[in-house]
Amino acid sequence: MAARTGQSSAGSPHGSALILTVVLTSLLAIVGVLFIMTARIDRMATSAAMENQQLSLAVDTVVAQISEILAADTPGVSDRSVYYDFPDVNNPWLAELEPYRSGSNYYWRQISRVSDVNEADVRDVRIRVMGNRDVIDVNMTGTNADADGDGVGDARWFEVPGIMSSRGRPIYAAVRIIDNAGMLNLNTGYWFDPTRSDPNSIDGSSVQQINVVALAGGRGATQADFQSYAASLLAERRIDPTEDLAGYEDRVIWSYGRPDASNPYRLFDLSDELELRYRFLLNHSGVNARAEAWGRFQANTISTPVDSAGQALDRWFARVRDGGALDPNYTYRHMATTYNMDRILTPRPIEVGSVTLRKKVNVNTSDENTIRDAIVTALTAGGRDPMVISAEAAQIAANLRDFIDDDDEVTAIAGPGTSGAFYYGFERPCIYISEVAYRGVTGATGLVHASTAIELHKPYFEDRDPQAGQWRLLIADDEGSREVPIEWSGTRRFHVILNEDPMAELFDDGAFSDPAEPDDALQRYGYRPNAYRAPTAQIDTDGFGEGARISLQRWVRQTDTWITVDHMRVGTGWMVPDQGARSFQRDVSPGKGVRRLWSPAVTAPPGLGHAIGNFVDPDEGVIQAHPANRPLKNIGEIGMIFATSAYGVTPTDTATGVLVDLAKASYAELLNYLTVIDPAEHGLPPDETRIMGRININTAPWFAIAQLPWIQYQASGEPTFVRALAIVDHRERYGAFRSVGGLLQIPEMQQLGYDGLDNLHQDNPRGPDLTPDNVRDDLEERDLLFTRISDLVTVRSDVFTAYIVVRIGVNGPQKRMMAILDRSQTSEANPHVRVVALYPVPDPR
Numbered sequence: 001m002a003a004r005t006g007q008s009s010a011g012s013p014h015g016s017a018l019i020l021t022v023v024l025t026s027l028l029a030i031v032g033v034l035f036i037m038t039a040r041i042d043r044m045a046t047s048a049a050m051e052n053q054q055l056s057l058a059v060d061t062v063v064a065q066i067s068e069i070l071a072a073d074t075p076g077v078s079d080r081s082v083y084y085d086f087p088d089v090n091n092p093w094l095a096e097l098e099p100y101r102s103g104s105n106y107y108w109r110q111i112s113r114v115s116d117v118n119e120a121d122v123r124d125v126r127i128r129v130m131g132n133r134d135v136i137d138v139n140m141t142g143t144n145a146d147a148d149g150d151g152v153g154d155a156r157w158f159e160v161p162g163i164m165s166s167r168g169r170p171i172y173a174a175v176r177i178i179d180n181a182g183m184l185n186l187n188t189g190y191w192f193d194p195t196r197s198d199p200n201s202i203d204g205s206s207v208q209q210i211n212v213v214a215l216a217g218g219r220g221a222t223q224a225d226f227q228s229y230a231a232s233l234l235a236e237r238r239i240d241p242t243e244d245l246a247g248y249e250d251r252v253i254w255s256y257g258r259p260d261a262s263n264p265y266r267l268f269d270l271s272d273e274l275e276l277r278y279r280f281l282l283n284h285s286g287v288n289a290r291a292e293a294w295g296r297f298q299a300n301t302i303s304t305p306v307d308s309a310g311q312a313l314d315r316w317f318a319r320v321r322d323g324g325a326l327d328p329n330y331t332y333r334h335m336a337t338t339y340n341m342d343r344i345l346t347p348r349p350i351e352v353g354s355v356t357l358r359k360k361v362n363v364n365t366s367d368e369n370t371i372r373d374a375i376v377t378a379l380t381a382g383g384r385d386p387m388v389i390s391a392e393a394a395q396i397a398a399n400l401r402d403f404i405d406d407d408d409e410v411t412a413i414a415g416p417g418t419s420g421a422f423y424y425g426f427e428r429p430c431i432y433i434s435e436v437a438y439r440g441v442t443g444a445t446g447l448v449h450a451s452t453a454i455e456l457h458k459p460y461f462e463d464r465d466p467q468a469g470q471w472r473l474l475i476a477d478d479e480g481s482r483e484v485p486i487e488w489s490g491t492r493r494f495h496v497i498l499n500e501d502p503m504a505e506l507f508d509d510g511a512f513s514d515p516a517e518p519d520d521a522l523q524r525y526g527y528r529p530n531a532y533r534a535p536t537a538q539i540d541t542d543g544f545g546e547g548a549r550i551s552l553q554r555w556v557r558q559t560d561t562w563i564t565v566d567h568m569r570v571g572t573g574w575m576v577p578d579q580g581a582r583s584f585q586r587d588v589s590p591g592k593g594v595r596r597l598w599s600p601a602v603t604a605p606p607g608l609g610h611a612i613g614n615f616v617d618p619d620e621g622v623i624q625a626h627p628a629n630r631p632l633k634n635i636g637e638i639g640m641i642f643a644t645s646a647y648g649v650t651p652t653d654t655a656t657g658v659l660v661d662l663a664k665a666s667y668a669e670l671l672n673y674l675t676v677i678d679p680a681e682h683g684l685p686p687d688e689t690r691i692m693g694r695i696n697i698n699t700a701p702w703f704a705i706a707q708l709p710w711i712q713y714q715a716s717g718e719p720t721f722v723r724a725l726a727i728v729d730h731r732e733r734y735g736a737f738r739s740v741g742g743l744l745q746i747p748e749m750q751q752l753g754y755d756g757l758d759n760l761h762q763d764n765p766r767g768p769d770l771t772p773d774n775v776r777d778d779l780e781e782r783d784l785l786f787t788r789i790s791d792l793v794t795v796r797s798d799v800f801t802a803y804i805v806v807r808i809g810v811n812g813p814q815k816r817m818m819a820i821l822d823r824s825q826t827s828e829a830n831p832h833v834r835v836v837a838l839y840p841v842p843d844p845r
Contacts, residue, residue, distance in 0.1 A: 050166050051808055055815040058160050058171045058806040059838075063819055065114060066177065066802050067833035069093045074826045075345050076358055083347040083672065084795040085179060086698035086736035092122065094800075095154070095176045097334070098321045098701050099127055100732075106317050108154060109732070111143065112177045115158040128153045129309045132843055136172055136810040145174030148280040148803035149816055149841050151305030152316055160806065169809040180340035180820075181696035181797035184212050184704050186268045186291055187237070187338050188253050188693025190245070191230035192709050199761065199770045204709045204788035205633050205677075206249060207693035211707035215336050216295045219326035236294050238266045254682035256690050268338040270820075274839050277801050277818060279305065281320055281334040297333040305844050322703060324721050335704050339836070341824045342696070342794045343689040344675050350377045358827075359689050360675040363400060363638070364631040368413050371674070372397035378673040379666060390416030391423065392643065396660060398425035399642045406629045408464060412558045424556060424563050426646035428627050429463035431456055431471070432593045433552055433568050434494070434586045435614075436544070437606040440577030441504035448577045449503035452543035454550060455608050456486070456495040457588045460626055465492075470555045472562070473497065477548035477570075484540055494609045499543030506581050506606065546572045565647045566596070574602050581605050585615035591622030591775035594649050623655045624775045632676045636662070636787030640780050643667070655779040662783060663750070668741025677791040690824045694794045697743065698736050702728045708789040710768040715757050717765040723748045723785070740793050743786050753782025798824035799836075816841040 072078040073091065082090040087110035095112040106127040113122040126142040130153045137144055143153025155174035163171050189212030196202050202209065214221075216229040234241050239248050244265075252265050272291035278284045283292075283301035292298055302319065306312045319331040344360040351357075352373045361374040375393035380386070394413040401411040402425030411425035434457035440450045454473065458465070465488045473484040488495050500506055544550060552566040571584060583606035587597040597617035607614045625640050632638065639662045649658055660667050679688040695704055706712055706724035714720050726748040731737060743749050752759050752768075758776055759767035768784050775781075800821050807814035820836040 051813050052815070054163070054165050054171065054808060055806050055813065058163055058173060059804060059815060059817050061160055061163055062114075062173045062175060062804050062806065063802070063821075063835060063838065066093070066175065066819070067821065067823075067835070069114060070800065070821060070823045070833050071826050071831045074823055074831075075347055076349070076828050077826060077831050084698055084736045084738050085181075085696060085797050086731065086795075088736055089119065090736075092119065093177055094699075095178055097178050097182050097699055099317065100321065101317065106313065108143070111155055112147075112175050113156075114175050114177075115161070115173075121156055125153075125156075127313070129306050129313055131307070132305065133811070133814075136807065138172075145805065146305075147174040147176035147805050148818075149305060149805070149844070150279045150282050150302070150316070151307055152313070154280075155803075155805075157807075165808045165812070169812065171806060171808055172810070173804065173806045176803040178801050178803075179696055179699040179797045180337045180799040180801060181342055181694065181794065182699030182701065182704065183335045183337040183340060184210065184215060184695070184707060185337055185340050185693040186212060186215075186233075186272070186295070188212075189707070190233065191226065192707070193226075194710065194713065194766050194768075202709060202761075202768075203633050203770055204790070204792060207253060207691075207792055208245060208249060209709045210693065210695065210792060211709075214703075214707050215297075215332045218296055218299075218332075219328055232294055236266070236268070236290060238264060250682060253692055254679060254684065256679070256684060256688065256692075258684075270339075270837055273338045273820065274818065274837060276333050276336050276338070277820070279841065280803070281331050283333070291336065291338065292333075295332065295336060297331075297336065300329050301331055301333070322701075324702065324725050330703075332703075335701055339820065339822075340694075340797065340799045341690050341692050341822070342694055342797050343824060344678070344691060345689055345796075346374075346377070346673050348377060350374050350673065359687060360673055360678075362676060362678040362680070363635070363674050364404060364676050365678070365681070368397050368401045368411060371400060372413055374673045375670060378670045381666065381669065387416045391421075394423040395645060396641060396643055398423045399646065400638065401425055402427040403625075403627045403641055404629075404631055408467070409558070410554065410556045410563070412556055412561075422559055422561075424645070424647070426625065426627060426642050428460075428629055429458055429466055430460060430593075430626060431458050431466060431552060431554075431565070432586065432588065432596075433457075433550060433566050434588045434593070435583050435606060435608060436550065436568070436570055437506055437581060437583035437608055438575045439504045439506050439581040440575065440579070441501075442577050443503060449501040450543065450575075450577070451498070451500040451504045451506050451581075452540075453499070453506055453583075453606070453608055454497045454540075454544070456497070456552070457586075457593065458493050458495070459588060459590065459593055461493065466554070472553050474551040474553055474562075474564075475542075475544050475548055476551075477545040479545065482542060484542075487538055489538060493611075495538065496608050497538045497540045499540040506608070544570055546570055546575050563647070568596065568598065579604075583608065587615055587617040589614075589616055590773065591624040591778055592617065592619075594623050594625070594646060595619075595621070595651050595653060596649065597651050619651075621654055622775050622778045623649065623653070623658060624773065624778045624780055625659055628771075634787045634790045635671060635674060635676045636783060636790030638662070638670060638674065639667075639783045639787070659779055661779070662741040662786070663744040668739040668744070671739050671741045671790070675791075690798070691794075694792055696795065696797050697727060697740065697793050698731060698795050699797070708792055710785055710788045713759075713768055713785070715755065715759065715763075715765070715767065723751075737795050740790060740795055741786075742795075743789075743793075744783065749785055750782045752784050753777050753779065759784065798822060798826075814843075816843070 073081045075081050087094045087096045092113040096109045099106050099108050108125045111122045111125050130146040136157045145155040145157045147155035155176045157172045157174050160171045160173045188207045189210035190208040191213045192209050192211040213229040268291050272289040275287050275289040283298050283303045285303045306316050318329040322330040349356045352370050372393050379389045394415050398411045398413040410427045412422040415421040435455035437453040440448050442448050471486040548570040551564045553562045553564050582602040582604040585599045585603050599615040641660045643660045644658045662668050680686045702724040706721050711723050712719035726746050730746050759769045760772050761770050768788050802819040805816045818839045822834040822836050
């Protein structure tokens with residue numbers, strides 16, 4: 001009994017059962033807890049997955065909303081579109097690329113407005129440092145969101161319409177949309193070296209002349225440095241600098257959608273673009289793209305979001321805005337892109353017969369009727385009389401056609417309505433009546449022996465001589481009218497038509513021999529002294545009398561018509577005998593002949609046959625519009641075309657009154673309808689309108705604008721950023737450029753027209769005038785800087801970067817995305833925007 005009493009209860013059957021019960025109960029409890037935890041984890045995972053799905057749906061909704069806005073803003077798609085892209089009330093969705101400073105504060109001139117945000121809340125918005133998880137306060141003034149993720153406020157939260165979380169909480173979004181055409185394209189630009197002697201590499205005819213190597217240059221870079229950067233850029237793109245620049249242009253820059261398996265070149269790609277766009281200007285230190293290896297895109301950068309105010313915001317601003325001093329802290333990555341594009345679209349459709357055009361008209365390849373109708377569309381504004389506009393358009397089109405074509409046939413374009421009137425172009429050769437001379441001698445019998453002469457002047461050596469049978473003088477005086485056919489003798493600038501009586505020789509005693517000009521020059525100009533019957537002078541048997549109207553006419557094959565291209569009235573009271581040889585002269589100095597500036601007094605002796613000693617009018621106004629007989633190299637050259645008839649220019653006319661003055665708003669609008677840069681000339685379909693790499697002057701920072709050809713030109717040789725800064729200042733003061741011609745409203749862009757210099761390319765330093773002439777400070781020179789960049793700039797864009805952040809509730813989970821959006825194929829028939837990339841941007845760690 002004692003042994004039985006001392007035995008452990010554990011050894012008893014009842015004790016074992018108890019222990020087993022406890023163990024089992026514990027195990028069951030653990031299993032239960034694990035089950036509950038698993039269930040909770042599953043619920044959390046399900047909730048997280050659901051929230052992520054809801055956030056993704058919100059992102060998709062916002063992207064669709066942005067795409068709809070971009071599509072509606074495309075010309076021709078909706079009546080809500082405006083032609084230009086500039087951060088203003090007409091483009092409320094577009095954000096300013098760079099901020100500005102006022103006092104000690106920083107501001108965005110405009111942030112993106114894509115939903116119901118008050119207009120006042122997106123203009124001149126003060127910038128603050130924003131935490132990544134700051135609670136949303138939709139009533140906060142200024143920026144209350146950081147859309148791009150650099151830690152700096154740049155957007156406003158808004159509630160995404162039509163979407164709620166699974167728990168009924170609203171979903172908020174903040175958006176910032178910037179323009180890629182405000183940046184320099186690493187795939188299209190190259191190097192602009194004004195010292196090059198090849199005019200085709202510095203004439204502004206290719207986007208490769210945009211100076212992208214400046215991104216790698218920075219402050220203090222030398223010519224040798226730029227050569228090195230340029231060579232490195234070519235190496236990155238696998239371009240042979242001696243042979244392949246033209247090939248690269250054809251097979252890359254003009255290769256939209258054309259697969260080319262044998263293409264030897266290598267582009268910067270989407271990975272470079274996403275890295276350059278990452279968090280606006282922050283350096284993603286975990287990624288090193290090829291573009292970064294080439295450019296200065298990692299120096300002095302910020303790698304983590306700004307997380308405090310004060311000096312941190314100052315440090316950020318120094319990297320995003322430069323005042324023109326090439327601040328070494330300025331970060332170029334936010335101005336570099338690998339993908340931008342715009343289109344040569346028109347603001348309004350052009351009706352050409354039964355055909356409607358939305359593509360700008362190529363003046364180098366289109367027929368004159370298409371050009372005329374495009375000009376009519378451009379000029380139709382301000383309530384002007386349509387008949388007047390049509391007549392003006394016909395005249396400009398005729399002058400433009402004759403400026404471009406390489407023949408000597410005058411173009412005739414029918415005017416408006418059924419009037420039957422034609423408008424005639426200004427065509428080579430340019431010939432003017434330059435002098436009329438007289439000598440009268442009273443003979444022994446009292447009979448007056450009289451001689452007269454009419455001198456014609458061809459001021460341009462490059463003009464071919466007038467063809468026989470196609471030119472004549474029409475002389476009308478008291479005795480009636482008569483025709484004198486012109487038979488131009490030899491390749492000379494002067495042609496003299498004589499009616500000479502041997503008793504009153506105009507050339508006796510060697511009076512017209514000029515010791516400053518050798519005889520062979522006189523031969524070339526028109527005749528030899530003392531040889532009135534020389535073969536270099538044309539004989540007329542009648543002459544003219546006082547008060548006669550002398551008209552120079554040429555035959556127009558197209559209409560079988562004689563048109564008057566020049567005329568003059570012979571004055572009275574000066575044809576007096578026994579006063580010696582005397583004449584009236586016209587100022588034939590370069591650029592003034594077309595104005596018919598005749599001497600108010602007689603000249604004795606006459607200067608027939610040469611320009612030495614000829615009359616020069618004190619009026620210095622010049623009008624140079626000599627037909628080039630070649631295609632336009634730049635659309636800006638249209639400013640060298642007559643807007644009126646070149647055959648009706650008066651002495652009081654000025655260049656700005658008779659030429660297509662692109663500084664006038666009505667003529668600047670022509671540049672929205674006419675072009676010379678055309679994808680169809682590079683093997684693309686006739687309806688292709690896309691152009692890569694051009695710069696939007698409405699959105700680009702001054703540094704990007706300064707890389708356009710010749711914008712930094714100074715006659716002293718020192719580069720200057722004055723013009724680029726003036727362009728940015730002008731748009732900030734006065735609003736958007738609605739045409740690239742608006743650049744001519746800026747005095748700094750007109751500077752070469754008043755600098756008293758020739759600005760020729762053979763000068764030292766080399767200038768932008770590639771067509772040497774003897775006319776200084778004319779309208780061509782005033783417009784020269786604009787002409788050189790006119791094909792490389794735009795006022796609109798088709799590629800944008802959208803920074804998007806969405807959040808559930810005011811403090812719930814969020815997702816940040818970056819989208820590259822392309823509307824370059826958006827049209828009324830295809831009102832959709834292509835999402836090139838939709839890239840997640842993780843929260844900073």
